[in-house]
Amino acid sequence: MSEATFMDKAAELDAADELAERRKLFALDDGTVYLDGNSLGALPRHVPARLADVISREWGELRIRSWEESGWWTAPERIGDRIAPLVGAAPGRIVVGDSTSVNVFKAVVAAVRMVADDARDEIVVDATTFPTDGYIAESAARLTGRRLVPVSPTELPAALGPRTAAALINHVDFRTGRLHDLPSLTAAVHDAGALAVWDLCHSAGALPVGLDEHGVDLAVGCTYKYLNGGPGSPAYLYVAERHQARFDSPLPGWNSHADPFAMAAGYTAADGAPRGRVGTPDILSMLALESALDVWDGVRVAAVRAKSLALTDFFLECVEAYAPDGRVTSLTPRAHAERGSQVALSCAEAPAVMKALIERGVVGDLRRPDVLRFGFTPLYVGFADVERAARVLADVLAEVPAAPRD
Numbered sequence: 001m002s003e004a005t006f007m008d009k010a011a012e013l014d015a016a017d018e019l020a021e022r023r024k025l026f027a028l029d030d031g032t033v034y035l036d037g038n039s040l041g042a043l044p045r046h047v048p049a050r051l052a053d054v055i056s057r058e059w060g061e062l063r064i065r066s067w068e069e070s071g072w073w074t075a076p077e078r079i080g081d082r083i084a085p086l087v088g089a090a091p092g093r094i095v096v097g098d099s100t101s102v103n104v105f106k107a108v109v110a111a112v113r114m115v116a117d118d119a120r121d122e123i124v125v126d127a128t129t130f131p132t133d134g135y136i137a138e139s140a141a142r143l144t145g146r147r148l149v150p151v152s153p154t155e156l157p158a159a160l161g162p163r164t165a166a167a168l169i170n171h172v173d174f175r176t177g178r179l180h181d182l183p184s185l186t187a188a189v190h191d192a193g194a195l196a197v198w199d200l201c202h203s204a205g206a207l208p209v210g211l212d213e214h215g216v217d218l219a220v221g222c223t224y225k226y227l228n229g230g231p232g233s234p235a236y237l238y239v240a241e242r243h244q245a246r247f248d249s250p251l252p253g254w255n256s257h258a259d260p261f262a263m264a265a266g267y268t269a270a271d272g273a274p275r276g277r278v279g280t281p282d283i284l285s286m287l288a289l290e291s292a293l294d295v296w297d298g299v300r301v302a303a304v305r306a307k308s309l310a311l312t313d314f315f316l317e318c319v320e321a322y323a324p325d326g327r328v329t330s331l332t333p334r335a336h337a338e339r340g341s342q343v344a345l346s347c348a349e350a351p352a353v354m355k356a357l358i359e360r361g362v363v364g365d366l367r368r369p370d371v372l373r374f375g376f377t378p379l380y381v382g383f384a385d386v387e388r389a390a391r392v393l394a395d396v397l398a399e400v401p402a403a404p405r406d
């Protein structure tokens with residue numbers, strides 16, 4: 001098919017897109033195709049005014065009164081309840097705060113403590129994981145006297161057994177964009193008598209997760225990727241209702257105390273989601289996130305998923321048609337059931353190619369040494385963007401000389 005045909009097809013798909021209007025909610029200019037929302041989501045336009053109000057009125061005028069009167073104290077649970085429908089959780093199970101890394105630590109140590117069985121001396125971890133999860137899991141294993149067992153998610157079921165205490169798995173691989181089967185892997189972990197901890201960084205806000213429905217035990221995720229919370233916005237921790245009463249945090253800060261203002265010498269854990277809190281929350285980032293979540297009002301996650309798959313399908317189709325033969329190979333699975341919301345292309349000249357793409361207004365990112373990563377955020381990326389990105393990629397590939405091959 002010719003470029004004109006793909007452009008026509010893009011126009012048709014954009015015209016039929018029920019989410020197309022959402023793009024106006026974001027501070028994006030038409031000169032740039034932003035395909036890095038899987039690393040840092042774009043800014044919703046209304047957030048700066050809200051944050052200015054938080055700073056000048058809530059902090060500047062109300063000062064300490066804002067902990068009560070502006071709802072600062074209860075923000076971690078309140079915002080958790082707004083994220084909940086996006087990941088298939090009922091209210092009261094998610095608390096927002098700290099980084100993903102810190103929440104991985106809380107979740108993995110708490111999982112081992114809840115299993116409370118010294119014969120279960122292994123923590124299975126997804127070996128292709130985002131590095132921080134692996135580093136933290138290794139430390140959690142050392143602290144709890146367990147052995148870390150890194151395996152690829154496809155080999156995970158075979159690695160589970162009577163020695164497994166917990167498994168930490170990424171829902172979507174950050175490098176390849178591969179989606180792992182959360183329902184069946186969670187069931188396999190449970191069949192082995194262990195607990196499943198999921199990292200949702202690359203799935204929340206891009207596809208349905210179904211935490212309650214699939215019986216996930218614990219989950220963590222960040223909010224600055226598909227949830228557009230802003231750089232370093234706080235992460236979240238999900239604890240299934242059946243585990244809340246036994247959740248034993250390795251970081252029992254005063255914010256997670258049953259009566260924090262009693263300032264008691266002894267620790268008594270709060271009930272429910274607040275038990276996952278640690279210390280004083282980062283209110284400015286927290287409230288920027290809360291405001292950013294307004295863009296989800298009235299959005300169906302199923303529509304987001306359908307558009308995400310259509311965008312990545314269309315990108316793969318355009319790349320196949322436009323790109324010079326043999327220069328890029330998709331690492332992202334073709335099968336919808338195995339695909340997240342990004343396309344990763346392996347390319348020998350990836351560093352030079354990504355640099356040239358960004359100079360021409362197509363912003364993806366590089367995962368060294370040879371991966372071009374393109375994230376497709378259904379709330380603000382359209383089909384014309386996709387066609388343009390593939391066309392510019394083909395132009396760049398034609399100009400960047402192919403590295404000699406052996």
Ligand SMILES: *Cc1c(COP(=O)(O)O)cnc(C)c1O
Binds near residue numbers: 100102129133201202
């Ligand atoms: C982005 C990401 C993180 C980030 O961790 P931080 O503590 O927020 O820096 C962790 N895990 C995965 C899988 C990610 O994709």
